[in-house]
Amino acid sequence: MTLISEHIETDTREKILVVAERLFRQIGYQKTTVADIAKELRMSPANVYRFFDSKKAIHEGVARTLMGEVEVEAQRIAQAAGPASVRLRQMIKTINRMNTERYVGDSKLHEMVEIAMQEDWGVCVAHMEMIARTIGQVIGQGAASGEFEVADLQLASLCACTAMMRFFHPQMIAQCATKPGPSIDQMIDFVIAGLSPRAKAN
Amino acid sequence: MTLISEHIETDTREKILVVAERLFRQIGYQKTTVADIAKELRMSPANVYRFFDSKKAIHEGVARTLMGEVEVEAQRIAQAAGPASVRLRQMIKTINRMNTERYVGDSKLHEMVEIAMQEDWGVCVAHMEMIARTIGQVIGQGAASGEFEVADLQLASLCACTAMMRFFHPQMIAQCATKPGPSIDQMIDFVIAGLSPRAKAN
Structure with a gap:
């Protein structure tokens, strides 16, 4: 019984995040209320609050999902075969493309990024650290094969990420x-x- | 007579910019009005408008002065003696220090930067181009002395500036x-x- 009810709980949590993301994309981050999300799911706001203790927690959950998708793609490239420099390029361009599609231009999700940055969300720092680690994996593979020459792997990853700020942030x-x-x-x-x-x- | 009156005109222009900068630092960029600036100088707002055709033009003038000071320091380092890598480091750290002092933290000037960025001021682009050119001068000196190896000097300067975005912007x-x-x-x-x-x- 515990397992089944846990499964249902996770399922409801997921549904809330899916609906929240859709509303953020359609009507914008600021204008979406917990009541809007509850209404779409035909549940009471109180029930939504059972899963997320604040509106901000839902926002962070959505941000986490969007960032997680970028991390999965980056991980996939880190684990693929081929020269490290080729995969490093592919990884950097994938991160740039996904971030551009999601957050830039007409996208209403850009609003979410602005607020996340202003409010200094922990999810953003965790995401940047995860991306740096994944880039570090490929740099480490390149160092092992002799393609790269790296004295301090963690530092090299942080520098590579920092250098790409114009294309990541x-x-x-x-x-x-x-x-x-x-x-x-x-x-x-x-x-x-x-x-x-x-x-x-010399 | 022409020369003297031109001199006075330039002088008044300078005074307006000095007072405007002081007020921006004291009471903030948004709250400062042309009337405030005129009052400090014991002149009419109409007289201020003889020199700057809009409030924005005064703001751009102040930004130009602040950025110009950074450019002068960078130029001084470009023209000094010594190994290019040592001067490149000194130049980058000077730009970082001056930008941090001026625009970051408690400084009310930060407000001005936010607006300049949102409104996409031409003075910012001109400043970035000037900084890239000055960094390019030192990289060019390093290429000539064999310290650096650079195929395309302009591109190398743009990449070096872009890599330092975290510390410049x-x-x-x-x-x-x-x-x-x-x-x-x-x-x-x-x-x-x-x-x-x-x-x-190999």
Whole structure:
């Protein structure tokens, strides 16, 4: 019995997040209320509050789902076969593409990002750390194969992520779209150069 | 007579900018009105409008002055003697320090940056281009001396600037202050590695 009721609970939790994400996309993050979400699910707001103790908790849950999908794609590339530099490029471009689709331009989800940044959500930091670790996995594979030369793997991953901020950070993607700067492929070339074996000092 | 009156005109323009900057720092960018600036200078708002055709033009003038000071410091370092990598580090840290002092934390000037970014001011783009060119000068000197190996100087400068976004961009400096990431020196090491001569391919 416990297992079945736990399953139903998880299911309701998921349903709330799916409906919340759809409403955020349709009418925007700020305008969506817990009552709207409850109404769509034909349940009472009180019942929604049994699963999420605040409106913010629902928002974080939706953000977590969206970020989790990017993490799954990045993980898939980290575990695939092929040269590390090819997969690093593919991973960086995938993160850029998914973040651009989700959060930039006309997307109403951009509102959610702005608030998440202002309020300094823990889910964002956890996501950035997960992305840095996944990028670190591929850099580590490249170091093992001799493609890359890395003294401190964790530091190299943080630097690679930081260098790509213009192409990862939703606010920077939006702000820099019309500004002069390198293309994403040119920037990846620069990062790969930074990870490549050095000439020995004369 | 023409020269003297031109001199007075320039002088008044400068005075307006100095007073405007002081008021922006004291009471904030949004709350300062053209009437406040005129009152401090014991002139009529109409007289201020003879020099700046809108409130925005005064704001841009103040931003231009603040950014110009950073450019002057960067230029000074570009023209100094010493190894290019040492001066590149000094220049990047100077830009970071000056932008942090001016625009981040409690500074009321941060408000001005937020608006400049939202409204997509041309002065910001011109400033970024000037900083990229100045960084390019030092990278070019390093390429000439053999410290750096650069195929496309303009591209290398844009990539170096883009890689340092976390430490240059006022909004990113503010947002990333409490986030995990490399130190500025570690990030500069990474950029210098990207500019350094490659090992020949086997």
